[in-house]
Amino acid sequence: xxxxxxKVDVACKVNGRDHSIRxxxxxxxxxxxREELHLTGAKEGCGEGECGACSVFLNxxxxxxCLIPAAQAHNAEITTxxxxxxxxxxxxxxxxxxxxxxxxxGICTPGMIMAAVNLLERVPQPNEEDVRVGLAGNxxxxxxxxxxxxxxxxxxxxxxxxxxx
Amino acid sequence: xxxxLPDYELVTLxxxxxxxxxxxxxxxxxxxxxxxxDLMVLLEAGKLPHKKFFSxxxxxxxxxxxxxxxxVTLGSLTTYTEVLSHPLLQQEFPLLCRxxxxxxxxxxxxxxxxxxxxxxxSPAADSPPVLLVYDAELELVSAAGSRRIPYHEFHTGxxxxxxxxxxxxxxIHLPRARPPRAHYYRKVGTRRAQAISKVVFAGTAxxxxxxxxxxxxxxxxxxPTVLRCFDTEAALLGKKIDAVTIADAQxxxxxxxxxxxxxxxxxxxxxxxxxxxxxxxLRSSQxxxxxxx
Numbered sequence: 001x002x003x004x005x006x007k008v009d010v011a012c013k014v015n016g017r018d019h020s021i022r023x024x025x026x027x028x029x030x031x032x033x034r035e036e037l038h039l040t041g042a043k044e045g046c047g048e049g050e051c052g053a054c055s056v057f058l059n060x061x062x063x064x065x066c067l068i069p070a071a072q073a074h075n076a077e078i079t080t081x082x083x084x085x086x087x088x089x090x091x092x093x094x095x096x097x098x099x100x101x102x103x104x105x106g107i108c109t110p111g112m113i114m115a116a117v118n119l120l121e122r123v124p125q126p127n128e129e130d131v132r133v134g135l136a137g138n139x140x141x142x143x144x145x146x147x148x149x150x151x152x153x154x155x156x157x158x159x160x161x162x163x164x165x
Numbered sequence: 166x167x168x169x170l171p172d173y174e175l176v177t178l179x180x181x182x183x184x185x186x187x188x189x190x191x192x193x194x195x196x197x198x199x200x201x202x203d204l205m206v207l208l209e210a211g212k213l214p215h216k217k218f219f220s221x222x223x224x225x226x227x228x229x230x231x232x233x234x235x236x237v238t239l240g241s242l243t244t245y246t247e248v249l250s251h252p253l254l255q256q257e258f259p260l261l262c263r264x265x266x267x268x269x270x271x272x273x274x275x276x277x278x279x280x281x282x283x284x285x286x287s288p289a290a291d292s293p294p295v296l297l298v299y300d301a302e303l304e305l306v307s308a309a310g311s312r313r314i315p316y317h318e319f320h321t322g323x324x325x326x327x328x329x330x331x332x333x334x335x336x337i338h339l340p341r342a343r344p345p346r347a348h349y350y351r352k353v354g355t356r357r358a359q360a361i362s363k364v365v366f367a368g369t370a371x372x373x374x375x376x377x378x379x380x381x382x383x384x385x386x387x388x389p390t391v392l393r394c395f396d397t398e399a400a401l402l403g404k405k406i407d408a409v410t411i412a413d414a415q416x417x418x419x420x421x422x423x424x425x426x427x428x429x430x431x432x433x434x435x436x437x438x439x440x441x442x443x444x445x446x447l448r449s450s451q452x453x454x455x456x457x458x
Contacts, residue, residue: 062275
């Protein structure tokens with residue numbers, strides 16, 4: 001069978017937009033997002049589900065997109081870091097990362113923010129243990145994590161104030 | 166080196182019966198693919214020799230946790246996240262929740278499945294030792310029908326198991342209604358999150374007036390398969406927990422396990438830690454029957 005004939009049609013909604021893409025069924029969702037859809041926010045760190053730099057939401061669940069074969073993204077709704085806030089605006093977690101200095105080299109940051117947003121969706125008022133567990137799948141080699149945890153606490157506070165206002 | 170993607174197939178089937186029919190037509194030609202947390206790592210590393218897979222992920226027949234007065238039945242696609250959020254499992258099978266919490270981070274827990282963990286057959290897996298101490302049974306299904314097998318009889322050697330090429334793991338049964346007991350789980354790895362274990366230890370015990378009335382011990386990463394330690398249990402049953410009993414049980418455990426040197430640890434370290442974990446388990450089980458460690 002010629003190589004092209006092995007490709008399959010994958011229909012999915014990414015950041016609210018419908019896409020139909022012809023890809024190899026075992027292509028990594030990470031590569032499909034980056035190379036076919038040019039959404040380069042999700043990063044490849046380890047390529048084996050250890051570092052979390054490629055985190056996205058698949059049907060609302062946090063996943064490592066390097067471990068999702070494209071065929072399993074058929075009919076799925078996907079949110080990447082590019083879709084976490086309306087255009088030209090920042091999510092409270094993104095703003096908090098800037099203010100707290102939660103980002104240095106930046107490679108882990110998109111995944112870290114996706115994991116933090118996911119945590120705050122599940123646990124709106126996390127304690128320190130919740131934050132550590134919620135971000136345990138995301139590795140950072142620069143910050144020492146303290147500033148990242150501060151950013152999550154700060155975002156949590158801001159989101160609470162927004163709800164009150 | 167990365168695998169050559171055009172070589173790989175991953176087909177999606179509409180139902181379990183279609184999947185079983187596919188496996189029945191050409192036994193061994195098509196292999197199941199669940200959440201991908203192991204297989205995608207092998208694919209990326211160029212170490213996935215099998216090329217034809219069918220996806221299980223959308224098969225609702227393999228999902229869900231059902232509770233009856235006698236047993237809890239977990240569909241083989243039950244994820245660690247689903248285990249963690251189930252109130253009855255937290256109450257009656259706390260070690261399963263402990264193991265689920267120790268398995269990777271949130272993203273891995275959302276995709277990793279109990280059935281996948283069993284069929285991947287890693288001797289270092291986090292949940293299988295817990296399934297062993299809870300006397301789990303597996304329901305295996307093929308186009309020809311289904312059968313049940315005690316989980317402790319399932320793994321027969323390194324990556325070898327009693328699963329025919331046309332069979333799938335449909336569900337995992339955990340018997341309920343056993344008297345209260347102490348629960349113990351320790352995973353020893355390089356770091357708390359994400360690390361694969363050097364030794365994993367699961368145990369339950371019912372101790373009355375210092376005497377062991379019921380005990381189950383299972384370990385991971387100390388043999389070619391996860392291991393239920395029946396000889397160690399026999400050395401403990403009916404005995405008063407004291408220094409002599411602990412030493413006897415440690416001798417039984419040392420004879421029962423067969424750890425090796427590998428990239429994660431050494432034979433000697435694994436043996437030493439296993440014996441110390443057994444002692445810690447026994448000492449902490451004396452205090453009562455609440456969850457410990």
